[in-house]
Amino acid sequence: xxSIASSPARRPIVAEPQYDGSRIPSRVPTxxxxxxxxxxxxxxxxxxxGPNHPSTHGVLRLIVDLHGEEVVxxxxxxxxxxxxxxxxxESKTYWKCVTYPERIDYVGYQNNELVYVLAVEQLxxxxxxxxxxxxxxxxxxxNRIHSHLVFLGTSALELGAxxxxxYCFRERETILDLFELVTGQRMHTRYFQVGGLAEDIPQGFxxxxxxxxxxxPHALDDYRGILDRNQIxxxxxxxxxxxxxxxxxALGQTGPNLRASGVDWDLxxxxxxxxxxxxxxxxxxxxxxxxxxxYRVRMEEMAESTKIVRQCLDKLERMEGLPWIADxxxxxxxxREELHTSMESxxxxxxxxxxxxxxxxxxxxxxxxxxxxxxGCYLVSDGGPKPWRIHFRxxxxxxxxxxxxxxxxxxxADLIAVVGSLDAVMGDTDR
Amino acid sequence: xxxxxALPGYVSHRDGPEMPTVTVETERxxxxxxxxxxxxxxxxxxxxxxxxxxxWAGKGVSGYIGTASGRDMMHPADQGLQVLxxxxxxxFSVSYHLLxxxxxxxxxxxxxxxxxxxxxGAPRVRLQCWVDDGEHVPSVVSVWPTCxxxxxxxxxxxxxxxxxxxNLARILMTDDWEGHPLRKDYPIGGExxxxxxxx
Numbered sequence: 001x002x003s004i005a006s007s008p009a010r011r012p013i014v015a016e017p018q019y020d021g022s023r024i025p026s027r028v029p030t031x032x033x034x035x036x037x038x039x040x041x042x043x044x045x046x047x048x049x050g051p052n053h054p055s056t057h058g059v060l061r062l063i064v065d066l067h068g069e070e071v072v073x074x075x076x077x078x079x080x081x082x083x084x085x086x087x088x089x090e091s092k093t094y095w096k097c098v099t100y101p102e103r104i105d106y107v108g109y110q111n112n113e114l115v116y117v118l119a120v121e122q123l124x125x126x127x128x129x130x131x132x133x134x135x136x137x138x139x140x141x142x143n144r145i146h147s148h149l150v151f152l153g154t155s156a157l158e159l160g161a162x163x164x165x166x167y168c169f170r171e172r173e174t175i176l177d178l179f180e181l182v183t184g185q186r187m188h189t190r191y192f193q194v195g196g197l198a199e200d201i202p203q204g205f206x207x208x209x210x211x212x213x214x215x216x217p218h219a220l221d222d223y224r225g226i227l228d229r230n231q232i233x234x235x236x237x238x239x240x241x242x243x244x245x246x247x248x249x250a251l252g253q254t255g256p257n258l259r260a261s262g263v264d265w266d267l268x269x270x271x272x273x274x275x276x277x278x279x280x281x282x283x284x285x286x287x288x289x290x291x292x293x294x295y296r297v298r299m300e301e302m303a304e305s306t307k308i309v310r311q312c313l314d315k316l317e318r319m320e321g322l323p324w325i326a327d328x329x330x331x332x333x334x335x336r337e338e339l340h341t342s343m344e345s346x347x348x349x350x351x352x353x354x355x356x357x358x359x360x361x362x363x364x365x366x367x368x369x370x371x372x373x374x375x376g377c378y379l380v381s382d383g384g385p386k387p388w389r390i391h392f393r394x395x396x397x398x399x400x401x402x403x404x405x406x407x408x409x410x411x412x413a414d415l416i417a418v419v420g421s422l423d424a425v426m427g428d429t430d431r
Numbered sequence: 432x433x434x435x436x437a438l439p440g441y442v443s444h445r446d447g448p449e450m451p452t453v454t455v456e457t458e459r460x461x462x463x464x465x466x467x468x469x470x471x472x473x474x475x476x477x478x479x480x481x482x483x484x485x486x487w488a489g490k491g492v493s494g495y496i497g498t499a500s501g502r503d504m505m506h507p508a509d510q511g512l513q514v515l516x517x518x519x520x521x522x523f524s525v526s527y528h529l530l531x532x533x534x535x536x537x538x539x540x541x542x543x544x545x546x547x548x549x550x551x552g553a554p555r556v557r558l559q560c561w562v563d564d565g566e567h568v569p570s571v572v573s574v575w576p577t578c579x580x581x582x583x584x585x586x587x588x589x590x591x592x593x594x595x596x597x598n599l600a601r602i603l604m605t606d607d608w609e610g611h612p613l614r615k616d617y618p619i620g621g622e623x624x625x626x627x628x629x630x
Binding site: 024027028029030031078079082084086087088091122249250251252254263265270271361362363364365366367374376378380382383388389391393397398400401430431 | 516532572
């Protein structure tokens with residue numbers, strides 16, 4: 001195998017502003033076209049990358065035109081995982097729909113569940129108890145760490161650092177155990193309900209979660225020890241897949257991809273929701289917009305999320321015995337024990353499960369900062385018990401729009417690094 | 432407060448709990464979007480979504496609605512009955528959710544001022560236009576490149592045709608798919624079965 005470092009198209013490791021103006025291919029912004037002079041030279045080889053390649057993180061297909069080792073043309077084909085969630089949800093009651101959003105982005109599931117219940121609650125005008133708000137925040141931050149660990153483990157694995165995968169999945173396992181402790185499920189928890197949480201926080205959770213919060217900074221040190229001064233890692237990531245701030249905004253990038261391009265924007269701080277205005281955290285921003293900066297942003301976000309989880313724990317430990325779900329019998333299932341003694345409760349239970357609750361007519365768009373960026377839920381209600389139209393703004397879908405720009409004049413080996421660094425989940429992309 | 436009536440093709444606007452909705456004339460949508468981007472600071476288009484209102488308000492939706500305080504069981508009708516939703520001007524709405532990267536802290540690192548929007552005002556707005564089946568919507572890919580895939584998705588699933596789109600092809604369904612699945616007249620379970628016992 002030829003040495004990558006000696007290839008003439010290799011850019012210097014020190015990241016400088018490497019873009020002269022916009023790198024967005026102009027005719028179709030998401031397709032990199034082969035230049036005319038190359039196309040006629042018959043030196044261009046067209047290669048299918050995916051859809052079943054492990055490093056596509058699902059079923060992404062990239063049609064890549066190669067000129068030697070250089071990528072001169074690329075277009076993405078998606079839709080292999082399209083399951084019609086939006087159509088299915090139109091025929092389910094709001095109460096039953098809760099299971100769907102989690103399966104859309106199956107790595108950042110808790111955040112997707114959150115954006116759906118927030119949208120329904122806003123249309124209902126429903127107040128959520130403080131305990132539910134803080135617990136939601138805690139679980140969403142744990143989920144953010146979980147998602148970034150999957151990103152870090154798999155994208156480092158693809159670049160040859162297999163040990164990172166084992167380390168990251170060790171911590172991920174702990175998080176999944178915490179989810180199982182609270183919700184009974186490791187993934188796709190269905191723990192958030194319209195109105196609050198499905199169940200009270202179980203005994204023993206705080207102690208276990210504290211253990212994790214104490215351990216996580218040490219784990220992050222481990223990761224940094226493996227990667228931060230690893231020459232192979234630096235060569236494979238620095239100056240690769242550059243996306244300028246202007247291009248990132250024009251291409252609608254959000255979340256870590258946007259912040260790694262030097263745009264200081266985080267919905268948790270800038271358009272706050274839940275109780276993020278009451279916790280102390282920093283928003284990491286890096287200016288170079290390359291693969292390395294996307295890695296750094298996510299590493300630091302894990303540290304910040306750990307800080308938020310700790311603050312949520314402090315708050316929640318003083319909320320023992322408080323209600324965890326709104327007391328509105330028209331929307332929220334009555335407490336289980338009441339079903340044996342109260343006819344009214346039994347009727348309410350029956351009505352909500354069979355017919356569902358009605359949501360006032362209106363349209364709403366709610367956005368949260370998911371691990372991948374802005375996850376949005378657009379919901380139209382006609383006043384009935386089923387959503388008239390529901391649409392999810394998928395951050396992965398938008399992230400993949402940037403592949404052509406990022407791969408402008410990249411090498412074929414960088415393709416893996418770039419696609420991994422955009423951190424797209426194909427379930428989220430295709431819905 | 433932003434003066435929405437200065438938008439080209441302005442029709443009406445209403446405030447919502449999360450963002451205002453501004454309806455604009457379909458023909459002048461691209462002008463309105465350019466104005467929103469350049470004059471009002473909406474640098475980012477986060478989402479494009481079409482809704483099919485076929486059969487809207489056609490079936491009864493009476494019943495009680497839940498509210499924050501719950502309902503007084505002794506006086507069940509004191510919060511009124513659910514009302515029929517107002518009819519819509521045309522069959523499809525196409526909504527553009529715009530975002531201005533503005534808040535106390537937002538800026539572009541090292542380039543403060545460049546992308547900072549002019550003046551204060553709403554951080555989000557929904558631009559909306561209405562079309563009937565067969566009518567076209569001007570594409571805004573030239574305004575926000577990110578709309579490329581968003582518009583393709585709405586074309587694919589809802590059958591909205593965007594004029595001047597550089598590459599209007601199906602994106603989530605296969606290229607030879609018939610129909611647009613998110614339309615209200617496209618039944619669940621009505622799709623052709625590709626690999627059945629007979630084949």
